[in-house]
Amino acid sequence: MAEEIEVTPKTIQRDISFMRDQLGLPLEYHPIKHGYFYTQEVHEFPMLQLSxxxxxxxxxxxxxxxxxxxxxxxxxxxxxxxxxxxxxxxxxxxxxxxxxxxFSVKAAGVLAADVTLFGDLLDAIRANREVSFDYPKLTGCKPETRTVRPHHVDQIEHGWYLLAFDLERGAMRTFALQRITHLTMLKSKFTREVGFNARDHLGGGFGVWSYTGDQRRKHEVLIRFEGYAARVVAERQLHPTQAIRKLKPDGSVIEFQADLSGLEEITRWILSWGSKAKVLGPAELKTRVQEELRAMLRTAE
Known part of the structure; x- marks a missing residue:
């Protein structure tokens, strides 16, 4: 039984003990057949004891x-x-x-056009079926046809994304559902990538972007926040590697540290805090923020 439902024999034994001792089911061990059996008819399990x-x-x-x-x-x-x-x-x-x-939950950025994709992608993921669709890059206007092996759908920063192995590029990629059109489920099936884990795939970045190959480098990011920004940042878990250090006892000034694989999204996040954030390192991140600020000043003239 343990082998059939892919658990350990100890788990089966604990379940049997729970059924007999906690649920009061008439279970006894058969010394000849070496298994458990009901000593009388059982028509249904006891009700769940939910508070x-x-x-x-x-x-x-x-x-x-x-x-x-x-x-x-x-x-x-x-x-x-x-x-x-x-x-x-x-x-x-x-x-x-x-x-x-x-209780209430704010809408998570799911558009009406996405809901059909949810169902179709769920079917493809559960059946291990390849799919193709048209998809435009953020930096381009013309959609490209992509053929992928869908592994996971995730909500990230109020948007929904597909994590899939791109056959042409030979690597895992992240696709925004809002930009996927003309989805087609193909007849070809696939075997999931060994060791794939959605958290690991996205864990190196600071949001949606995943970094691979030459793009993936370790950056030890250090940012100082003050005022309301310090308190808000300290209250949230923004990255698995983050560490918060209070520079003032009242928490009005803090240092935020995290190890990231890329700097694209952290740059935009820092700019969103305005003068309440100051980059302490690395130098590359400082340069990125400074260049973006100069470009913003030029467009504001």
Missing amino acids: RNDLAAQFPARHALEPLRGTRLERMPSESFSKIAETCPGEVSIARHELDED
């Missing part, structure tokens, strides 16, 4: 599905949520509108 707080915890996730309302991607988790609610003991009573007044 009001357990049920409430599901609501933020339900609200997060609002951008996908009306699609099969919204229906699947919603149906599961309803099943969980139905299994609650009779003494647990809660009205959805009560929690709707307490």
Whole structure:
């Protein structure tokens, strides 16, 4: 059984013990057949013992599905949520509108045109089927036809992105769903890239961009923030490697440090803080920020 459902024998043993001791199911060991059996008929498992707080915890996730309302991607988790609610003991009573007044999730930048892509890409990922689509680069206007092996769809910085192996470029690439058109699921199937992990793929950058080959270099970024910017930055986990050091006890001045594989997105992020941010290193990042500021001054004249 352990081999069939890909867990350890100890996990199976713990589950059997839980069913017998915690759920009170009539399980006994058969000394001749060397397995467990029911000593009497069991028509259904006991109901889940969910508290009001357990049920409430599901609501933020339900609200997060609002951008996908009306699609099969919204229906699947919603149906599961309803099943969980139905299994609650009779003494647990809660009205959805009560929690709707307490929880809300801001729309995550999903456009109406994206919802069909969600379903089609989900089908392709689960079936390990290659897809092709037209896609324009940020620096170009004319779309190019790309043939890829889709691995993962992720929400990053209020947008949705496809992580896929680009056959022509021979490497993993990141595609914004908003720029994908004419998606076609191909008949050809593929085997997922060994060791692929979405977090590792994006972890070196500071957002959506992933850096490969000569672009991927380690940059130890150090930025000083002051005032409201210091407090906001210190309150958030912006990168897995980040470290925050308070330069003033009240937190009004801090140093932000992170190890990044590229500097494109961190440059724009620094500029968004205006005079409240000062680059301490590396020198290349200082130069990038200075050049962009000069260019902004020229366009403002």
